[in-house]
Amino acid sequence: MNNILIASFDMEVGGVERSLISMLENFDYKNYTVDLILHKHQGDFLNLLPNKASLLTEVPQYTTFRKSIGETIKDRHYSIGISRVFSKINADLKGRLKGIAEPGYYQMQLMWKYALPFLPKVEKEYDVAISYLWPHYFIAEKVKAKKKIAWIHTDYSTIEPDKKMDLKMWQQFDHIIAVSEACKTSFLKKYSELENKVLVMENITSPDFIKKMASEELENPMIRDNRFKIVTVARLSHAKGIDNAVKALKLLRDKGYSNISWYVVGYGGEEAMIKELISKNGLEDSFILLGKQTNPYPFIKEADLYVQPSRYEGKAVTVGEAQILTKPVMITNYPTASSQVKDGFDGYICELSIKGIAQGIERLYKNLQLRNTLSNNCETADFNNSNELEKLYKIMDINNNHSFLGTKKDSIKGVI
Structure with missing residues (x-):
């Protein structure tokens, strides 16, 4: 073996x-x-x-990658803590010099580079x-x-x-x-x-598991909500575009669509900013953050529409899970969107903008036939892969060396 x-x-x-x-x-x-x-x-x-x-x-040394700098130093991993400080300073400096809006990826690289000797x-x-x-x-x-x-x-x-x-x-x-x-x-x-x-x-993906989990009974305010319910399952981060979702719902509210509510299952670093944005736009009663949920599927099950308002994705797992639950799905036109859904067949792709999200929701809200088409095509698809x-x-297969570039790595003696 x-x-x-x-x-x-x-x-x-x-x-x-x-x-x-x-x-x-x-x-x-x-x-x-x-x-x-x-x-x-x-x-x-x-x-x-x-x-x-x-x-x-x-x-212990590897747990520091899920701790703050302060916690790392408090745990006496001084060298790793100092390396984290250097990585943050250098990443922030590069971000300012090169105008990088989100230097987090570079900071993560530096964090590992500087910490490697101590791991x-x-x-x-x-x-x-x-x-x-x-x-x-x-x-x-x-x-x-x-x-x-x-x-x-x-x-x-x-x-x-x-x-x-x-x-x-x-x-x-x-x-x-x-x-x-x-x-x-x-x-x-x-x-x-x-x-x-x-x-x-x-x-x-495991359709049987997802459908079974969707039937679990839990506290779900969506059950008592008789409005047209949108749901998104995502981290509260820049990449997922939840801030754009709030602004899109505000546009719809200003156009008179008061019968739409939007629920978000998830947590993340932008939670405070998003809550402030919800309050600023007077959407406390209709844009609702459900927080971290181990089982997001009952919430997806109760929705009339699943929306992924992301700025970018590799391939959103939650979109496929919503399709398994036969929900009409709308995603923004991020670069990999066409590999996620067939536009107009098992999902709808809208323009990647606040206005585009609002217009896409408006179209699907008004067009029951289109929503049913998207749902029916998901229902007949085989998602078991x-x-x-x-x-x-x-x-x-260790005897199969096709597609290998370069030479084999040198032997490494372990210490863990």
Whole structure:
């Protein structure tokens, strides 16, 4: 049996974490033993991890990537704490000099670069090591494996990492998996030299599980709401465009559409700003934040329309889940949108702007026939794609070295 290591950060509520759980639930444990390493054992999805995957013990140094600088220093990880300070200062400086609106990706790269000398290596050698969430420096630098695989979940045309630094990391992987064709295309526009390493494997979905979870009884204010109900499941972050959603609902309210309510399941760093925006626009009764929910599916089930107002996406897991629940779906025209839905068939793509979101909702609100068409086409579709894992098994074959660029990594002695 081949020994596999899969690494991610934590199991907080999110699309990437849900896709990881689905993959682990469908994994071939007859032919593979799977160790899972999380930098921090936290998150509401921890109890959803299948028992067949062995969750390894937390390593204190790696927990710092889910802690503040103050907490890191308080825990006496002084060198890592200082490296975090330097990464923030340098990233903010570059952001100001180059006019980068969101220098967070560069800061994350620097955080790992400066911290790497103070992080322990993994003692056990694996046949395959999989890094499920960027940045992939842990698997690249601290794990010894015959093959290394990294995942891409985002649209690289919308982010600004340091290309030279990232390229050095990517070249240590034998294979890179993108979650959609559009995701692969945007990545290769930045890293064309990695073309032979990249393949597409969709996020694993489990329709039976989603439908079962959607039937769970929980406190849900949407049940008592007789208005036209929109729902979005997303982090409260710049990428997800929840601020644009608030402004779009204000436009609709100003046009006389008082019978529309919008619910958002999720949490994140922009929560205070979004609450202020809701209050400023007088939408407290109609734009409602439901906070973190371990099970978002009963909320999706109660909606008349699912909307993804994102500025960018790799492939939104929640959109596919809404389709499984046969909801009419509207997404903004982010660069990878056409790989997510067939416009006018199983989803509707609106212009990526506040006005475009409002106009798209208005059209779907007024056009019941279109909503029914989108729902009916989702109802007859087959969303079960567990066979996608065959692509992973094929490249995990340690005797199969196709699409490998460069030379094998040097041996690494472990200390964990």
